[in-house]
Amino acid sequence: MSRLRPALLLWLCAAALHAQPFYFPTANRSLFDKGGEEGFFTGTVGKPWMSGTFGCVRTDGRQMHEGLDIRCLQHDKRGEPTDPVLAAADGTVAYFNKKSGLSNYGNYLVLRHVIDGLEVFTLYAHLREIRDDLKAGAAVRAGERIATMGRTTNTREGISRDRAHVHFEINLFVSERFDAWYKKFHPGERNDHGIWNGQNLLGFDPWEVFREEVRLGKNFNLVNHLRAQTELCRVFIRESKLPLATRLAALVIPNPRADAEGVAGYEIALNFNGVPFQLIPRSATEMKSKARLQLLSVNDAEQSRNGCRKLLTKRGTRWELSSHGQQHVELLGY
Numbered sequence: 001m002s003r004l005r006p007a008l009l010l011w012l013c014a015a016a017l018h019a020q021p022f023y024f025p026t027a028n029r030s031l032f033d034k035g036g037e038e039g040f041f042t043g044t045v046g047k048p049w050m051s052g053t054f055g056c057v058r059t060d061g062r063q064m065h066e067g068l069d070i071r072c073l074q075h076d077k078r079g080e081p082t083d084p085v086l087a088a089a090d091g092t093v094a095y096f097n098k099k100s101g102l103s104n105y106g107n108y109l110v111l112r113h114v115i116d117g118l119e120v121f122t123l124y125a126h127l128r129e130i131r132d133d134l135k136a137g138a139a140v141r142a143g144e145r146i147a148t149m150g151r152t153t154n155t156r157e158g159i160s161r162d163r164a165h166v167h168f169e170i171n172l173f174v175s176e177r178f179d180a181w182y183k184k185f186h187p188g189e190r191n192d193h194g195i196w197n198g199q200n201l202l203g204f205d206p207w208e209v210f211r212e213e214v215r216l217g218k219n220f221n222l223v224n225h226l227r228a229q230t231e232l233c234r235v236f237i238r239e240s241k242l243p244l245a246t247r248l249a250a251l252v253i254p255n256p257r258a259d260a261e262g263v264a265g266y267e268i269a270l271n272f273n274g275v276p277f278q279l280i281p282r283s284a285t286e287m288k289s290k291a292r293l294q295l296l297s298v299n300d301a302e303q304s305r306n307g308c309r310k311l312l313t314k315r316g317t318r319w320e321l322s323s324h325g326q327q328h329v330e331l332l333g334y
């Protein structure tokens, strides 16, 4: 073997690593085996594996599950899960909760990443333990062990040993002013996790991301992936300096007319989970109505296929934002 070979091998490994933004967060790799879904996902009690995937998969399709429930592979003598949980990408620790009673996520950890110029957050929930030395801001590498799989939660029914799993999400962060929004729309309710409340993190489907990474290889681009989401609706927020447009600058579509005439607000395309995936600045002359929040259009097919977030409601023959949808769009505008 020539002396160059190990160096070449290292280079190839590094190149391969750079080609893929996200990795599986545990050693469970059966997702792409033929019929491997059964071994990859943990369904809810008595339900098939589909109930452990992302989307309108809970309560007979009426309820959203915002992540993947990835099945445990190894147990200790007492039947408790021991699978290492791994960082899905290079990043830093954004937040962790080690008081499992304070969340239905139990012990959970959030990592921050910047991928293809976009800030995204991965979340790992129901952890048995989080690595002690991980403090907020600590850097982690893709594939590094960050925690141990578990079954922590604050729900009364709990999670049984045989359903131990990591709940894994890939999210966009919504608003630095989440606390103010929460006080306004949930008066008197406790929020133990500040801006790291799950409502301030909007998940998109990690399975689709993994699938597209396999399909496109090094051509996978997270921004392109998001911009191609199926649209549920379009809204307009009359806010010329929308913080979300700064945060998600990679998803802003330039509009020369708004540049020339001045930005009055933003037209935003939302997917069925309310994820803003295209933001278009609009000028005052483009937007005739003076309303602060407007519903511009609805994709009926997507609403009937994936309407479980209940962001929209029908009055007579016309769609409008439900009160929940209104609050959601308010949060996007905060």
Ligand SMILES: [Zn+2]
Binding pocket: 065, 067, 068, 069, 167, 168
């Ligand atoms: Zn879950």
